[in-house]
Amino acid sequence: MKFNIFSELSYEIFSPTTFVFNIHAARSANQKIMEESLLITPALNFEEFTINNGEDRYIKLHTTNEKYFTIIYHAQVEVEYHIIDESFLLKSIPIMELDTEVLPYLFPSRHCEADKLRKLATKEFGPLVNDYIKVRAINDWIFSNIDYITGTTDSGTSAYGTLIQREGVCKDFAHLGIALCRAIDIPARYFTGYAYNLTPPDFHACFEAYLGGHWIIFDPTKLVPLNGLVKIANGKDATEAAVASFFGNTNCTYMNVQCGIAEQDFVPFITGKDTMEAISYH
Amino acid sequence: MKFNIFSELSYEIFSPTTFVFNIHAARSANQKIMEESLLITPALNFEEFTINNGEDRYIKLHTTNEKYFTIIYHAQVEVEYHIIDESFLLKSIPIMELDTEVLPYLFPSRHCEADKLRKLATKEFGPLVNDYIKVRAINDWIFSNIDYITGTTDSGTSAYGTLIQREGVCKDFAHLGIALCRAIDIPARYFTGYAYNLTPPDFHACFEAYLGGHWIIFDPTKLVPLNGLVKIANGKDATEAAVASFFGNTNCTYMNVQCGIAEQDFVPFITGKDTMEAISYH
Amino acid sequence: MKFNIFSELSYEIFSPTTFVFNIHAARSANQKIMEESLLITPALNFEEFTINNGEDRYIKLHTTNEKYFTIIYHAQVEVEYHIIDESFLLKSIPIMELDTEVLPYLFPSRHCEADKLRKLATKEFGPLVNDYIKVRAINDWIFSNIDYITGTTDSGTSAYGTLIQREGVCKDFAHLGIALCRAIDIPARYFTGYAYNLTPPDFHACFEAYLGGHWIIFDPTKLVPLNGLVKIANGKDATEAAVASFFGNTNCTYMNVQCGIAEQDFVPFITGKDTMEAISYH
């Protein structure tokens, strides 16, 4: 699938500030950047860097006397995803055989206190027949029990609180999904991206669980088709994959995010109750 | 029913300490003290006082040079309880018509953060048909989902934590029950007492919900028959009805609690799935 | 001193709602209501009740089909306060000799987790020479270290969080003061009232500590003269002395609070560094 993605962010700046942006589409074998452009007004020097084996792309810039600035990014991206079927999904990989680079995603992180949810998660999801069914049950539980309401949480909110507060936005849904997976020893990580048909338009966050040797995508908000995502980055949680971080005194005054399809034959992939198929972007 | 109750507490004392004990059986129209004795060794002056309209009885004492002391209490108590049937249990009393003295039990307290559980409790228990069925569902949910394990919580633990940690002892079960009731606007309060047949022997804690004009007893541990309790005190939570509080540097070195029946015809009252009967001690 | 106090609250109502208001000036030997009036529009039946020995006055009302209502209260009140001097302030009253009704103010409450702050409070304030100096140090520490910023906290905020977040409003300042006092075994309680010269105008909250047999007033916001207060109520914390509580779906749309002096000779009382005088309203 080809997507046209676009984002625009404006800031009011009250002191010299360093910004780190993570709004570029990730670049990988499965996600090709056909064309892209970045416009910063007023013009400012910036530095690019990548993490996760060069896939996830960041820029860093510093303002000195600027009072305002705007960053506009757009790109056309070709995204390939894989349908993972039952023969893989039901294959359990013992922790002993996990790749070293998957291991860190078993441990708790700032917004995903898996260590505190072990008993709860084991009671609720432990008895299910296999890891794929467990993660799907976690995903469905979050969708059914947490209300999607903007403005009820902030950047300090984490899975522990969301589990009781029962409301949040996409990042909170993702954090809770990740925490519950890790609490029953299933590796899980944060996924940010552009999402086709997301209403209201915004950056999106969901999560991936490592099942049968693949990172399988799950979106407990169920707001978008699972094959309508353009990946920006992965991380242990939002602290490692924030769209924008800053060091200084500043304020975001405007944000506009768009994700459209550059082709006509889009068939949304929705996880069905009866199918045993899932999607991996890797 | 007549009960013989007994408790013995020993302390090692490292600095002059003031103790407040709340181990006496409450005295009320429904609970008559047939005989009782209190032995403090070495002999120390103590002061008695009551709260809750003279029902709940406390003693206060101060140690100066003592290194150790032991307090032993026993009593024979006649307890009358009321079976409250459907005609009352299903009667809903609007908050507007609640007695002034019941109102405080609608608000959050130290260990019962009802304000933080409103959405969760409303989602889980709000749709049930009436207040009695809601409280019974809360009681059953706690019994089924929280593991009774000693040593996993301490005096700082509260309902919010127990809901996630999924383990605790009788006070934690009671706090969670109270918090969930208040979170859906049902008055609830803490109840401490001696309990017949409790294993291992200890002071017991459970809770009362205000339904149809009566304080109805619930015990989410389901460890004892509901008609086997001798009330010590009520309070908003354990901060208001602690068996022992102290101001100073001391350590409890021994505790023994007993509750036996002084008659032969005890028939345990257990809330059935099919019955609509409950017990009130007031 | 004579004060003219006034408050007006308007609500939009989305479902039948029961309101409990605590906006009347308290009535006591030291605080006489010279005249007062209450206007509810549209006219609604309401019920009055009192707590704390008849001093603190509440009203309760229920809306059924009303979509809006407004409550307006004003009163002229004569307030007498006592200057408590060194001879009392420095007198330490052992816990053993405290009145029974003062004892509850030694224990933690919903917003004042004194039990969790014991070590911190003991380290910071324990070594000071006497209880009055300790409370004054607590009051000054809060004033110096917590920023008064509206909108940074909500009704779920408590002392534990404020101690780290380092910002809040008058209720948060009061809760922290109370928690720190109780953490070093000094009884303390919440005080709400009307405050002369408070900017911006609002209801005010501060705290009282029990010193030398008197409830001494402290205001860690230092926003108003200590002798410019008209008491509404005391409580363990804001859960027991909220200006307005409601059970239902409603929203406060307007609030106006005023407190003026009905005489000309007001001399503000400010705690000095050198004086050993304090104020009690009891």
Added chain:
Amino acid sequence: MKFNIFSELSYEIFSPTTFVFNIHAARSANQKIMEESLLITPALNFEEFTINNGEDRYIKLHTTNEKYFTIIYHAQVEVEYHIIDESFLLKSIPIMELDTEVLPYLFPSRHCEADKLRKLATKEFGPLVNDYIKVRAINDWIFSNIDYITGTTDSGTSAYGTLIQREGVCKDFAHLGIALCRAIDIPARYFTGYAYNLTPPDFHACFEAYLGGHWIIFDPTKLVPLNGLVKIANGKDATEAAVASFFGNTNCTYMNVQCGIAEQDFVPFITGKDTMEAISYH
């Protein structure tokens, strides 16, 4: 310096369990393994892997029917450290110029909620003259205000709680140091190792702050000389550098850790009040 290090860990195992151990001395240009041995009883296959550019060394093993096992490691290690003087320590490196691999250590992590401590840390340490003085003040503040007491915290404890609880062990001291540094935008990370002269003998944890282009070591416990450390690993916090992690039902029954000097000329390096010298192990 040459050190002889030794560790022995025994486990009782109740279900098939995967263990990840991080007890090997790190291997780097500054830390050479002269000789080492690893003994696992009963013999079990294990897999070695490294992270952080091959420096930090882990082993992974899985038990199936074993009821007990013991792992014994010892090594002779030559450690070189660098004295970093004033000319570097006082050089401030803007965030914009930080290496990409240092950036992650500016963000909050599971046990170091720097985001929640920003105001507190800015008020307490922000006004100091330079970053080195700030970190030293943080280190001294922790040493002076937190009591080193074993058994008061557990693996779920984090900086936020330690700041109020005011007690903990080396990992808690380190987490608080890291959180406070990051809260004022100074990169900081966790450091585990063997420590010469640590009493009682145990693995040790402290932290490094990135100052003037170097990772400078700080130990807020002040229990060991700063030049007496043999590094095991770095991480964002203890979740990334735990000595032992396990997936299964097991229990550590014995632990013995030793760290001795293989030479005679050890001169302990202690940060003085007057000197501007510090130590880096990198």
